[in-house]
Amino acid sequence: MLSPVILIPAVLNGLLIGAVYALVALGLTLIYGVLHIINFAHGALLTAAMFAAFFVHRLLGLDPYLAAVLLTPLFFVFGYGLQRFIIAPAAHGEDRNILLVTLGLAVIIENGLLYAFRADTRTINLDYAFRVIDLGIVFLAVPRVVAFGVVIVVALILWFVMSRTDTGRAIRAVAKEKLGAELSGIDVAHIYAVTFGLGTACLAIAACLLIPTYYVNPQAGNAFVLIAFTIVVLGGMGSVAGALLGGLFVGVVESLSGLYLGESLGQLGIFVMFILVLLFRPNGLFGERI
Amino acid sequence: MTARLLLPLLLVVVALALVPAVVTSNVALNFMVTVLLIALVGQGWNVLGGYGGQYSFGHSAFFGTGAYVTAILQVRYGVNAWLGFALGIATGALVGAAIGAVSFRSGLRGSYFALVTLAFAEVLRILASVTPITGAGVGTLIKLDLRPEALQFQSRVPFYWIILALVAISLIVARVIEASRFGAWLVAVRENESAARALGVNATLMKVSAMTISAAITAAAGCFYAQYFLFVDSGIAFGPWISVEALLAPIIGGIGTVFGPLLGALVVKMLGELAKLVAGDAPGLDLVIYGCVLILVVAFAPRGVGGVFHEFYNFVSRAWTPAPTPMRRRDG
Numbered sequence: 311m312l313s314p315v316i317l318i319p320a321v322l323n324g325l326l327i328g329a330v331y332a333l334v335a336l337g338l339t340l341i342y343g344v345l346h347i348i349n350f351a352h353g354a355l356l357t358a359a360m361f362a363a364f365f366v367h368r369l370l371g372l373d374p375y376l377a378a379v380l381l382t383p384l385f386f387v388f389g390y391g392l393q394r395f396i397i398a399p400a401a402h403g404e405d406r407n408i409l410l411v412t413l414g415l416a417v418i419i420e421n422g423l424l425y426a427f428r429a430d431t432r433t434i435n436l437d438y439a440f441r442v443i444d445l446g447i448v449f450l451a452v453p454r455v456v457a458f459g460v461v462i463v464v465a466l467i468l469w470f471v472m473s474r475t476d477t478g479r480a481i482r483a484v485a486k487e488k489l490g491a492e493l494s495g496i497d498v499a500h501i502y503a504v505t506f507g508l509g510t511a512c513l514a515i516a517a518c519l520l521i522p523t524y525y526v527n528p529q530a531g532n533a534f535v536l537i538a539f540t541i542v543v544l545g546g547m548g549s550v551a552g553a554l555l556g557g558l559f560v561g562v563v564e565s566l567s568g569l570y571l572g573e574s575l576g577q578l579g580i581f582v583m584f585i586l587v588l589l590f591r592p593n594g595l596f597g598e599r600i
Numbered sequence: 601m602t603a604r605l606l607l608p609l610l611l612v613v614v615a616l617a618l619v620p621a622v623v624t625s626n627v628a629l630n631f632m633v634t635v636l637l638i639a640l641v642g643q644g645w646n647v648l649g650g651y652g653g654q655y656s657f658g659h660s661a662f663f664g665t666g667a668y669v670t671a672i673l674q675v676r677y678g679v680n681a682w683l684g685f686a687l688g689i690a691t692g693a694l695v696g697a698a699i700g701a702v703s704f705r706s707g708l709r710g711s712y713f714a715l716v717t718l719a720f721a722e723v724l725r726i727l728a729s730v731t732p733i734t735g736a737g738v739g740t741l742i743k744l745d746l747r748p749e750a751l752q753f754q755s756r757v758p759f760y761w762i763i764l765a766l767v768a769i770s771l772i773v774a775r776v777i778e779a780s781r782f783g784a785w786l787v788a789v790r791e792n793e794s795a796a797r798a799l800g801v802n803a804t805l806m807k808v809s810a811m812t813i814s815a816a817i818t819a820a821a822g823c824f825y826a827q828y829f830l831f832v833d834s835g836i837a838f839g840p841w842i843s844v845e846a847l848l849a850p851i852i853g854g855i856g857t858v859f860g861p862l863l864g865a866l867v868v869k870m871l872g873e874l875a876k877l878v879a880g881d882a883p884g885l886d887l888v889i890y891g892c893v894l895i896l897v898v899a900f901a902p903r904g905v906g907g908v909f910h911e912f913y914n915f916v917s918r919a920w921t922p923a924p925t926p927m928r929r930r931d932g
Contacts, residue, residue, distance in 0.1 A: 348711040350657075400899035407898050409655065409714060410851065414898070417844065418891035424884030528884070536722060539715055575730060581723045588716045589706040 319448040320565045326454040328561020329461040330519055334534050335541035335553040336468065337512035343548025344485040344505040350412040351392075353535030354419035355510055359385055359517030360526040361423055367434055367521070374434065375456070378518035382511045389510025394503040424528040431527040439522050457519040464515055465554055468508070472550070481505055485548070537564075537577075540584040543592070609775060612859065613768045620757045629756045633828065635869045636763040637821055641842060642849030642861030643770040644818030649847060650856030651777060652810040653790030657714040658721030659846040661699065662815040664728065664837030666692040666822025671740045671832045672733060681751035685823045692819020693812050700811030704804045709793075718843070725838035739833025742826065751827050759828055766824065767862065770817050774858045777813075786810055787856075818846065848890060852897050854906025863906050868893070 334356060341349050359381065366377040392415070401407040442449040472478040483491040484501045492498050516534075524530070541560050545552025560580060567579030619632055641663060649655050669688040673679035679687070703716050728734045735741075746752050753759060777783040788796040789803045797803050826832050836842075845868075850856075853864025871893060875886035901908050 348715065396895070400895050402899075402902070407902070409711065410847075410898050411895050413657075413844070414891040414894035416891075417894070418888050421884035421887035421891065425882055425888060429883065536719065539719075543712075543715070575726070578723065578726050581719050581726070584719050585716060585723070588708060588712060588719070589702055592706065592708060592712055 315447065316569065320569050321562055322448055322450065323454070324562035324565030325558050326450065326458050326561070327565065328558040329458040330516055330557075331534065331537050331541055331561055332554045332557020333461045333464060333512055333516040333519070335538040335545070335557050336465065336550065337509035337516075338538050339542045339545065339548055339550065339553040340468075340512070341506055341509040342542060343550075344481055345393075345408075345502055347408040347412070348539075349506075349509070350409060351415040351419065352509075352513070352538065353531040354416040354423075355385075355389070356513045356517060356531030356534055357423060357526070357528060358419055358531075359510075359514045360521055360524075360530055361427065362514070363518045363521040364432055364434060364526050374436075374518045374521045375460075378460075378515050381514040381518060385514035386507040386511040388507075390503045390507035392510070393506035394499065397506070398499060398502065420528055420532075427528065429527060431525045433525045434521055436522050451523065453519075453522040460515065460519055464512070465550070468512075468550065471508075477501075477504060536584070537580055540580055540587070543584065544587050605775060605779060606772075609768075609771050609858070612862070613764070613771070616764055616767075617761075620760055626756060629760055631869065631873065633756065633760055633763055635865050636760075636767050637824060637828075638845050638849050638869060639862040639865035640763065640767050640770055640821040640824070641818050641846045642853070642865055643767070643774060644814045644816075644821065645846040646814075646850040646855065646857075646861045647774065647777065647817065648807075648810045648814035650850055650860065651774075651783060651786050651790065652807055652814075654709070654807060654811070655714050655847065656717040656811075656814075656843070657847070658717030658719070658843055659814075659818050660838045660840065660842040661717065661721040661724050662692045662696055662818040663822035663825070663842045663846070664721075664724060664832075664834075665695045665815075666819030667826040667832045667837045668728065668734055668740070668822075669819075670823040670826040671742050674742055675740055676733065680749070681827065682749075685751060685820075685827065688823035688826075689816050689820045692822065693816035696815020696819075697808060697812040700808040700815075704807045704811075718840075721838055721840070721843060725834050728838055729834035734832075734834065737834070739831060739836075742830040744830065752830075759824075763824055763828075766820050770820075771858055771862070773813065773817065778858060782806070782809065790856075844890075848894060850904075852893065852904055854904030854910075857904070857906050860904055860906050864904065867905055 334352070338349060338352050341347065341352075362381055362384075363374050363377050366372050366380065367374055370377075372380070396415070397408060397411050400411045438452050441452040443452060443455060470478075472482065480491065480496045480501050481504065483494070483496060484498055484505075488498060491501075537560060541553055541556040544559065545554075545556030560583075563579055563583060564577065567575065571579065616632075616636075620629065623629055623632070641659065644662065645656060645659050666688040669691045670681070670684045673684040673687060674681055699717065699720050703713055708716055730736055744752070746754050748758070777786070785796065785801045786806050788799070788801055789806050793803050822837065825836075848868055849864035850861040851864065852867055853862065854860030868890065871889055872886040875889040878885075897904060903910070
């Protein structure tokens with residue numbers, strides 16, 4: 311049962327899936343780290359992005375990987391607008407209200423998509439979707455390898471933006487000391503919205519990476535959101551590196567528990583781990599504080 | 601407990617009890633049963649979320665436990681339906697106490713508490729969708745047996761009485777909590793937990809107790825659901841829909857108030873029916889309207905529809921008072 315012939319492919323595939331999980335979690339942790347809110351609309355926004363990627367392919371004939379170039383800025387603007395013009399004014403800056411407003415948004419987006427596109431599950435047919443790379447002991451699916459590479463690049467870009475640009479410095483300032491940042495002339499409402507936009511843009515990229523091999527229906531994003539919450543809590547809320555490592559770790563855990571417990575119970579391993587981490591290490595394995 | 605406190609409650613219940621005398625159509629009665637069912641679930645959530653300030657996003661865990669225990673005991677063990685109903689409530693309360701104890705003892709609050717309840721509900725949903733005793737993916741069907749002993753009735757009216765009685769009990773529970781020392785402690789924990797602890801309030805015990813009562817009320821709604829529809833599956837019992845309904849009703853009606861969940865359930869369900877009228881049978885549109893209303897309520901009426909009525913009442917009563925009365929400052 312522990313034969314390396316089964317184990318190694320499972321671990322490698324888990325790492326590849328984990329990279330996409332990490333990207334979804336990256337958006338969530340960024341928003342949490344700066345705005346200190348849990349964005350319950352994250353899954354619904356991912357679903358929306360997947361529908362967008364699907365229809366860009368279906369209507370414009372654009373390859374999903376090219377669609378990312380179009381959708382990423384579009385979703386950045388969308389996320390910016392959501393935070394600036396809906397979430398912030400409606401929530402009056404109260405954490406509980408933000409929970410409810412993002413929950414409301416999730417319900418609206420999810421059911422809006424259900425209304426518009428019905429509950430049908432749709433898939434894209436691409437010639438490279440089933441192509442594999444043969445590494446001798448293991449076959450790796452091409453779309454997953456591409457996704458892994460893109461996630462690494464996106465994480466590097468995000469790291470560069472956060473550490474080397476004025477906007478990044480302003481984001482970190484607001485995250486650390488909101489009042490101080492405001493007093494030094496940083497427009498906090500703008501920075502909040504930029505952060506939310508960045509988090510949403512991550513989802514657009516994740517959607518474009520997922521759509522070649524995954525399906526889309528009005529609930530498709532939800533499968534990822536609890537996993538993303540697990541990763542965020544595991545990596546420490548607000549930690550970018552934690553999200554990356556946590557994502558890879560969770561990918562491997564899911565893959566292995568799927569192997570030993572069967573497909574339908576694979577997700578159970580994740581939730582049980584999530585509850586245990588919340589109960590015993592709520593500041594995460596890498597995080598500094600709650 | 602003075603009569604003055606219970607009088608409005610009595611009036612509302614009596615008014616609701618007159619509904620079957622006026623309304624005879626099955627559709628309308630069915631609608632009222634649904635409203636009362638959501639009011640009951642919402643009141644359960646309100647005890648913990650409204651008075652205790654602990655927002656749960658996974659109340660389906662208790663609803664589902666009640667529904668499954670009632671159904672499984674009857675179908676697989678031949679237990680009497682009434683007894684199954686009671687055991688369903690008790691099991692729901694136990695599950696609530698257990699989840700509350702582990703969560704609150706670990707010091708989870710705010711968003712973390714919301715997340716952990718959500719995760720517990722998901723774990724139960726996945727377990728219920730694979731274990732044979734729940735009927736796995738197929739669900740559990742309760743056999744049709746139209747006898748009062750089996751808690752099944754030919755007409756919908758007896759069901760209406762039962763759910764109304766449960767709602768009445770939940771209203772009394774909320775009222776008693778409000779007037780009791782336990783309620784005062786619970787509100788103190790909600791407003792400022794550290795201060796309450798410093799004054800000697802056992803905050804963890806208060807929260808776990810509130811969650812137990814909350815879970816029992818919500819489980820009762822689950823038991824009723826199983827008996828009314830005679831069918832349970834993992835999506836119905838532990839799905840996120842019921843968790844959303846549970847918090848929507850009290851928030852829209854007025855959080856932390858006795859009548860908030862009932863008012864909210866009525867408003868939400870009427871809006872849903874209106875949306876269905878407008879949209880035909882289009883799936884999802886009624887929930888889009890739910891979502892919009894939720895955001896609008898948070899934005900413009902943070903104290904719910906009940907709060908708006910209250911302010912309107914105050915405004916009118918001030919306008920009708922001839923002498924200028926000194927306005928009291930309202931905190932909130």
